[in-house]
Amino acid sequence: MVDIKSLTIEELEEEFLQKDLKRFRAGQVYDWMHVKLVRSFDEMTNLSKDLRDRLSSEYEFTSLKVERAQESAIDGTIKFLFELSDKNYVESVFMRYKHGNSVCISSQVGCRMGCRFCASTIDGCERSLLPSEMLDQIYAISRYTGERISNVVVMGMGEPLDNYDNLIRFVKLLTDEKGLNISGRNITVSTCGLVPKMKMLADEKLTLTLALSLHAVTDEKRKQLMPIANKYSIEELMEACAYYFEKTGRRISFEYSLVAGVNDTPEDLEGLTKLASRVKAHVNLIPVNPIKERDFRRGSREAIIAFKNKLEKNGINVTIRREMGQDIDGACGQLRRRKLTEE
Ligand code: SAH
Numbered sequence: 308m309v310d311i312k313s314l315t316i317e318e319l320e321e322e323f324l325q326k327d328l329k330r331f332r333a334g335q336v337y338d339w340m341h342v343k344l345v346r347s348f349d350e351m352t353n354l355s356k357d358l359r360d361r362l363s364s365e366y367e368f369t370s371l372k373v374e375r376a377q378e379s380a381i382d383g384t385i386k387f388l389f390e391l392s393d394k395n396y397v398e399s400v401f402m403r404y405k406h407g408n409s410v411c412i413s414s415q416v417g418c419r420m421g422c423r424f425c426a427s428t429i430d431g432c433e434r435s436l437l438p439s440e441m442l443d444q445i446y447a448i449s450r451y452t453g454e455r456i457s458n459v460v461v462m463g464m465g466e467p468l469d470n471y472d473n474l475i476r477f478v479k480l481l482t483d484e485k486g487l488n489i490s491g492r493n494i495t496v497s498t499c500g501l502v503p504k505m506k507m508l509a510d511e512k513l514t515l516t517l518a519l520s521l522h523a524v525t526d527e528k529r530k531q532l533m534p535i536a537n538k539y540s541i542e543e544l545m546e547a548c549a550y551y552f553e554k555t556g557r558r559i560s561f562e563y564s565l566v567a568g569v570n571d572t573p574e575d576l577e578g579l580t581k582l583a584s585r586v587k588a589h590v591n592l593i594p595v596n597p598i599k600e601r602d603f604r605r606g607s608r609e610a611i612i613a614f615k616n617k618l619e620k621n622g623i624n625v626t627i628r629r630e631m632g633q634d635i636d637g638a639c640g641q642l643r644r645r646k647l648t649e650e
Contacts, residue, residue, distance in 0.1 A: 407457035415465025524578030
């Protein structure tokens with residue numbers, strides 16, 4: 308069955324025309340799905356009962372089930388565990404910032420990239436998410452909180468560029484003015500560095516922010532943390548970053564998870580300064596979140612701030628990722644792992 312929430316308005320019109328349904332019906336159904344955010348055809352009250360029944364039997368209607376929602380007592384962050392129609396689980400996070408509400412979504416069930424410090428990848432990748440399943444994380448959160456969402460980051464479970472076509476379709480639906488109409492500038496896609504896909508993304512003419520999970524400044528060290536470094540060198544990554552900036556005019560962000568004694572030495576600082584200056588990247592430092600399956604430690608708050616200050620002194624634009632939802636398994640993949648272990 309066709310997954311109706313993954314269709315663009317043009318495709319939906321075409322579908323309906325072929326089924327002898329009036330064109331304006333497509334507009335109504337699209338609006339119910341992508342603006343009013345309803346959970347089923349039955350809620351589409353300006354359609355006749357017959358038509359709703361017919362659509363229910365002819366189309367797959369993606370609607371994620373909130374399996375768990377944990378709200379942080381510290382900062383109001385809410386971590387969601389969603390159940391998909393095939394009983395797989397994905398995680399998303401709702402965060403309140405001064406500049407608006409932000410949602411972090413997953414792009415796959417699990418991940419096959421194998422980064423050593425990451426909880427999402429331990430059991431590999433079960434499958435990629437459909438565009439509708441990425442969208443509905445946002446829609447379900449918007450329904451649950453009743454609040455407007457202005458920023459979306461694709462930084463949850465999975466490697467978004469390993470699910471490229473669905474990601475692009477998801478972005479087109481999310482930025483559609485007939486849908487939630489979120490500006491491309493307010494959408495960030497984070498990648499461990501799939502070079503050919505980074506270049507393809509640069510050519511899409513979308514205004515997305517691209518974040519590169521760098522985490523190390525020499526190939527040797529990066530290979531110890533991220534298996535993908537065996538495939539693409541830092542030199543190739545920097546060329547892809549430069550290309551992205553040239554094509555889109557958008558500054559790249561480097562994600563850099565600080566692991567005590569591993570990537571926080573003076574040589575690391577110097578290397579990071581060089582790379583960030585070269586491609587005019589913004590650096591986002593993430594104090595590593597220790598996961599119980601691995602032995603990575605974070606440095607002290609002071610050490611992290613000192614690292615940041617030195618980068619700043621070197622002229623680099625840098626922030627430390629604010630840690631939200633510390634009391635609710637805020638870090639990627641932890642909630643799903645707990646659920647799976649319970650079962
Ligand atoms: N696959 C994408 C998005 C996933 S994770 C990517 O690799 O970018 C989002 C960010 O969190 C990435 O920078 C990832 O490397 C980082 N991350 C994953 N586990 C972490 C942990 N335990 N501590 C700190 N950062 C982590």
